[in-house]
Amino acid sequence: MSAKQSRLGFVVAGLLLGILVASIDNTIVSTAMATIVSDLGGLDKYVWVTSAYLVTEMAGMPIFGKLSDMYGRKRFFVLGISLFLIGSVLCGTAESITQLTIYRAIQGIGGGAMMPIAFAIVFDIFPPEKRGKMGGLFGAVFGTSSLFGPLAGAYLTEYVNWRWIFYINVPIGLVALAFIIIYYKESLSHAKQVIDWWGASTLVGSIVCLMFALELGGAEYAWDSVQIIGLFAAFAVLLIAFFFVETKAKEPIIAFSMFKKRLFASSTGAGLFYGAAFITAALYIPMFVQGVFGGTAVNAGLTLLPMTLGSVFAAQLGGFLANKISYRSVMTLSAVIFITGIILLSTITPDTTRFLLSVYMFITGFGIGFSFSVLGMSSIHDFDMRQRGSATSTMSFVRSLGMTVGITIFGIIQRNHFTSGMAEAFAGSEGSGGGAPMTDNARELLSPEKRAEIPAPVMDKIVAALSESVSVTFLWSIVPAGLAFVCVLMMGNAGMKDLLEKRVHGKAVIASHNDDASHNDDTRSH
Secondary structure, X not given: OOHHHHHHHHHXXXXXXXXXXXXXXXXXXXXXXXXXXXXXXXXXXXHHHHHHHHHHHHHHHHHHHHHHHXXXXXXXXXXXXXXXXXXXXXXXXXXXXXXXXXXXXHHHHHHHHHHHHHHHHHHHHOOHHHHHHHHHHHHHHHHHHHHHHHHHHHHHHHHOOOOHHHHOHHHHHHXXXXXXXXXXXXXXXXXXXXXXXXXXXXXXXHHHHHHHHHHHEOOOEOOOOHHHHHHHHHHHHHHHHHHHHHHHOOOOOOOHHHHHOHHHHHHHHHHHHHHHHHHHHHHHHHHHHHHXXXXXXXXXXXXXXXXXXXXXXXXXXXXXXXXXXXXXXXXXXXXXXXXXXXXXXXXXXXXXXXXXXXXXXXXXXXHHHHHHHHXXXXXXXXXXXXXXXXXXHHHHHHHHHHHHHHHHHHHHHHHHHHHHHHHHHOOOOOOOOOOOOOOOOHHHXXXXXXXXXXXXXXXXXXXXXXXXXXXXXXXXXXXXXXXXXXXXXXXXXXXXXXXXXXXXXXXXXXXXXXXXXXXXXXXHHO
């Protein structure tokens, strides 16, 4: 192996480790939150811990992507890892829920820098013929970490200590940081440009308002309350202001001219809807297994393994196929398989066997896996080095937005259906000794400790209500999955093979030019 290949290997390893810790932190905390709140207190601020990370990560993605185009990738990737590690250490030392919220926001800023820049670096340092393989590898890590997070969070919380879900980032992140600092040598041909501070501030403000409106609505405050209506109104005003500012900015944070390119616009739309539909499986299958089949959070997390294996295999296969056929052809296969998996999951009942559920999950994971690698490649297909950071960050931002909105909307659907199912199942039973404890928190109600306290006839009714609420949620998630399919059909016929052909043609032109120059020299010498 040459010195250059060895150096690139360390760079890729550093990028993969960075993506691993940043993406896994989206989900690893969710399974530990009940324990964290019981330890630190602050149940009323429960939602802020998750929101703080998501808000700052989403807001930071387009900003850092643009800055990396302007001033170079390395400095902002290193900054991202550093902030993420500082935030991780602080989170592990938090003594109150307020401290934890602030420290999670610091983590999120770092994650917002790492995720999109990593994909841009890969396209900078690898030629077209190797990007499919690299895209598949990065997509596999992203898919694995997205599904591995709940399992890791449950295991560390149950058998070690919840603080280690943050400390575990430190050794991995330090290795990634060392690899990038030592081995990544980037081109310094980045033009100095004006930073769009107005665009950045209005974007961040609008996201913050939307996130908290969705998180607090129907929980802390009624949907028609002054607080929630005010947050939605502020989101609308700031979003309109953002669009206006971006049309006037010399170097906008999000260049809307990118959306004039059909492939980018359709890829980004597909990413939005894939994210919204995919998150239902990651969240509600563990709930189904834990609540309907019984077992610990670790058992429920292990149930995600078939989906993880399917997505990892498909991500690498997608990267390989993208070198051979068009992005649209690969993603059409992906969408059909993904929709099939979601439809199958919408049929689950308490009588569904674990084996059959595992098959359904493998199919769903196999369908979604292609998107982890192929959409990342298709979204930056039409852009040069100076625009790739903006393109990848916009894609990452939109996918995260889809997941966040999906969590909220499908959470409302599942919770409301479960509550109404419980009310219907136990209507008129208040006076009997076998009345059910009425709650809409399925995880709390169906923990192993709670299950042991509930009589079998009552448990059967609760299990039936929970099972139906989850299957109905999957039924509704067919809508964004179908919309993702529509976006895929609009992607056109472009593929990685086009970049390979351009590269070959370019080499041929250079060779022809050199031959002509040599011939002219020979003629002059005679």
